[in-house]
Amino acid sequence: MIKINKGKRFQQAVDAVEEFLRRAKGKDQTSSHNSADDKNRRNSSEERSRPNSGDEKRKLSLSEGKVKKNVGEGKKRVSSGSSERGSKSPLKRAQEQSPRKRGRPPKDEKDLTIPESSTVKGVMAGPMAAFKWQPTVSEPVKDADPHFHHFLLSQTEKPAVCYQAITKKLKICEEETGSTSIQAADSTAVNGSITPTDKKIGFLGLGLMGSGIVSNLLKMGHTVTVWNRTAEKEGARLGRTPAEVVSTCDITFACVSDPKAAKDLVLGPSGVLQGIRPGKCYVDMSTVDADTVTELAQVIVSRGGRFLEAPVSGNQQLSNDGMLVILAAGDRGLYEDCSSCFQAMGKTSFFLGEVGNAAKMMLIVNMVQGSFMATIAEGLTLAQVTGQSQQTLLDILNQGQLASIFLDQKCQNILQGNFKPDFYLKYIQKDLRLAIALGDAVNHPTPMAAAANEVYKRAKALDQSDNDMSAVYRAYIH
Numbered sequence: 113m114i115k116i117n118k119g120k121r122f123q124q125a126v127d128a129v130e131e132f133l134r135r136a137k138g139k140d141q142t143s144s145h146n147s148a149d150d151k152n153r154r155n156s157s158e159e160r161s162r163p164n165s166g167d168e169k170r171k172l173s174l175s176e177g178k179v180k181k182n183v184g185e186g187k188k189r190v191s192s193g194s195s196e197r198g199s200k201s202p203l204k205r206a207q208e209q210s211p212r213k214r215g216r217p218p219k220d221e222k223d224l225t226i227p228e229s230s231t232v233k234g235v236m237a238g239p240m241a242a243f244k245w246q247p248t249v250s251e252p253v254k255d256a257d258p259h260f261h262h263f264l265l266s267q268t269e270k271p272a273v274c275y276q277a278i279t280k281k282l283k284i285c286e287e288e289t290g291s292t293s294i295q296a297a298d299s300t301a302v303n304g305s306i307t308p309t310d311k312k313i314g315f316l317g318l319g320l321m322g323s324g325i326v327s328n329l330l331k332m333g334h335t336v337t338v339w340n341r342t343a344e345k346e347g348a349r350l351g352r353t354p355a356e357v358v359s360t361c362d363i364t365f366a367c368v369s370d371p372k373a374a375k376d377l378v379l380g381p382s383g384v385l386q387g388i389r390p391g392k393c394y395v396d397m398s399t400v401d402a403d404t405v406t407e408l409a410q411v412i413v414s415r416g417g418r419f420l421e422a423p424v425s426g427n428q429q430l431s432n433d434g435m436l437v438i439l440a441a442g443d444r445g446l447y448e449d450c451s452s453c454f455q456a457m458g459k460t461s462f463f464l465g466e467v468g469n470a471a472k473m474m475l476i477v478n479m480v481q482g483s484f485m486a487t488i489a490e491g492l493t494l495a496q497v498t499g500q501s502q503q504t505l506l507d508i509l510n511q512g513q514l515a516s517i518f519l520d521q522k523c524q525n526i527l528q529g530n531f532k533p534d535f536y537l538k539y540i541q542k543d544l545r546l547a548i549a550l551g552d553a554v555n556h557p558t559p560m561a562a563a564a565n566e567v568y569k570r571a572k573a574l575d576q577s578d579n580d581m582s583a584v585y586r587a588y589i590h
Contacts, residue, residue, distance in 0.1 A: 308333040309452045314361030316340070316354050316377060316384070320533065321397075321424060322367040324431030325457045331434075332456035337361055354378075358387030358394065363450060367397040367424075370542055371404040378408050390416030393446050397438075399423045399478065399539075401546045402468035409442060409467045420446045421467055423474040424458065427534045435459045439477075441470035472550060479547035479561045482540040482581065485522060486564040489585040492526055496589075502527060522582040531579040538577035541568035 315326050318340040326348060329336050337349040339357045351357035354377055358364045364384065368374055374396060378384040384394060394412050396405060396419075409419040420443050426436040438454050438461035440447050447463050454461040464470050495505045506523045509515065525531060544565040551558040571577075571587040 306332045306452050306455050308335075308456075309363075309449065311362035311449065312337065312360065313453065314338070314351065314357040314364035315348075316357060316364065316366040317368045317398075319367065319369065320428040320536070321426070321431045321436075324428060324434075325365070325367065325397075325424075325436070327432065328434040328456045329453060332452070334453065334456065353382035354384045355382045355387035358384050358392060359389070363393040363395060363446070363453070365395045365397055365422075365453070369398070369539065371398075371400040371546075374398045374400050374404055374408065378411065385411055385415065388412055388415040388417040391418070392416075393418045393420070393443075393449070395420045395422050395446070395450060397422050397424055399474050399543060400471055401475070401549065402471040405471045406468050418443045418446045419467065420450065421470045422447075422450070422454075422461075423470055425474065425477050426458075429534060431457070438462070439464060439470040439473050441465055442467045475543055475547040475550055478540060478543035479558070481518075482544045482568065483560050483564040484518075485540070485581050486567045486584055488519065488522055489526065489567075489582070489588055492523065492585065493588040525580060525582040526585045531576070531583040533578060533580045535581045536577070537568060537571055537579055537581045537583050540581045541565065541572060544568060 313329060313334050313336045315322065315329070315336055315338045318326065318338060322340075326336055326338055330348060335349075337351050337357050337360060339351040339354055351360070354364075354366075364387075366374070366377055366384070368377055376383070378394075388394065394408075394417055396408060400423075405421045409421070412419040420440055422438050422440040424431075424436040424438050430436050434457055436458035438458045440450075440454075440461055441464045444463065447461075464473060492502050492505065495502050502523075506520070506527070509523070510520055521534075544561055548558050548561050548565060551561070567587050568581075568584055571584045574586055574590055576583040576586055
């Protein structure tokens, strides 16, 4: 506050300011010559009233701010320091207008921040068309993920935004980053609270993978009709032919062993193609080459059907547990329609674009896995013939960077001599062969996969085809 007991010189300065404001308020000002005379008189009066120019300048500046507030003006700046004040921010002008002496800290810094009624929640709850929020250090953003603090700041320039809308957008951003995926582990599959699709589901092929997939579809409340060459699935309806299943269901999945089986299933007598009508959906989950899946897609679409390839990465145990990884490509709308099914059967699914991409990716994944399995077997046999403990080797590997469930399970199979199939050796050899052909098609060398493929071929010659892939170990000890 400006005190009134400042003395005669201070009162002269105030009078000079009031005189100037009265003159400026009038639109019909006198000529520039008279204005110059008035300005000279004010300057001479101010000079006589300021024996100590430094202190009195500050006093005059403060008085100007107070007088302007009382008069209701605020559009013009006065005094010799007005141009400097005009270039400063509103915060700095507020600090200069404070009556405190130079160098003394402010009594309460909170007076300079946004009041509580203008906190983030209060501001963001209503329209912001004429307001730009500038958060302060003393006012952190509440109820928002700190990792998205910069996102919130970027939104403050946009009008008509509310806090709830921003929070919702943050959640959408988290879900949409990277490849499109449906993660059952983060949603509802694990706790069994999936809302199953109301579409009728068909499933063709109840092998090691298909049997577990169908069990989880049924467990999560889907209506499933199955077909298999040798057996039926308890709890599921039985279709007499693939064509019958497709014609009675909205979405039909298939999971068979190889490219020949996949083609026969679609193109053979009473096959899938005979049941396809406009709007019918077919999802092939077999691990085959890109040429095969492209051919199947073309014939399905030519009949008015919709096609999606969705090979799975995993084994029998992961299939039973509903923890497969699904790699999908083709009809994006069909991929979305399969969302509850993919959540029931897997922990994650990826959409990879056009038909053929999922087949290529799946072969690359299995090429790496098959080559790794052959290397594990090679290391265990080398340990044995050099007098090293195979168990100690496994213990060392389990403590290092290669430690994984896959490594431990396959080594335990070898140490215990238990080769009950969890992933058929003949199928991993098939995938290695197809991956090598994929490399040849683009003139890319695959020498490691080629070497591993030869070891699996030797194991097959030793009647290990129907054993687990870990039985490749026997190719090294015979």
